[in-house]
Amino acid sequence: MCTNYAAARRDKLFKHYGIEPPDSLWRDEVYKDYPAPIIRRVDGAERADVATFGIVPRKHIPPGVKVFDTMNARAETVGEKRSFSGAWKKQQLCLIPCEAIYEPNYESGKAVRWRIDMADRSPFAIAGLWREWDEPEGTTYSFTMLTVNAAEHPLMNRFHKPGDEKRSVVIVPPSEYEGWLASRSMDEARSFLNLFPASSMRAEPFPAPPRASKVRSETPGADVT
Secondary structure, eight states, X not given: OOSOEEEOOHXXXXXXXXXXXXXXXXXXXXXXXOEEEEEEEETTEEEEXXXXXXXXXXGGSOTTSOOOOOSEEETTTTTTSHHHHHHHHTTOEEEEEEEEEEEEEOTTSSOEEEEEEETTOOOEEEEEEEEEEEETTEEEEEEEEEEEEOTTOTTGGGBSSXXXXXXXXXEEOGGGHHHXXXXXXXXXXXXXXXXXXXXXXXXXXXXXXXXXXXXXXXXTTOOOO
16 A cells, blocks of 8 residues: 655656646645545547545545545555446556655564665556546546555565565556556456566665745745646
8 A cells, every 4th residue: 555655757747758738836755634636548549637635525525434545555455445346347547657756664563664666767657546526717637546455566565564464566567558548447467466577676765854834836936846
């Protein structure tokens, strides 16, 4: 699972993914309800939009309902869970452009934040789902990352608390970007939900920076990507 990651910077969206960056802004460090870019297939063409991390934003959780997290969707049950099933059945698939993800490692006896990225340090993309919301200011988007069991993965099984199930986000190889976004059925989409080779990844301890407040695209002078 992943609840914090480094989003791809604006210049990488075109250089690595061949997509023009959206007008809205985002921070390098992304947490729950933060805006970040996603890549969708719209009318047969790929485009980038800014969406918030967590497919059900906190502001859309009804009053009186306990706050719940929707940053990650389990591949095994994505078609059954109310928060994700609509987007999954409609094949509202996306790519989430990243430069790194962050996970806690407990091998020292306490939680230590680690940075996980590609061995060659290139940007990568995580398989996700998106949905839209009707807001007073217009249509907005949100997204979640798809995860799979990582018990047998030599790198991703090193993270999270001892005894917890080991999970990993689904990293989509560049050669499969188009196929993932163009999937025409749930069975076809499931064929892309695999673990990424550990030999092509790297990980190291990486202290967390001070938490910054969420940025809004209209904030003048904000320290954003």
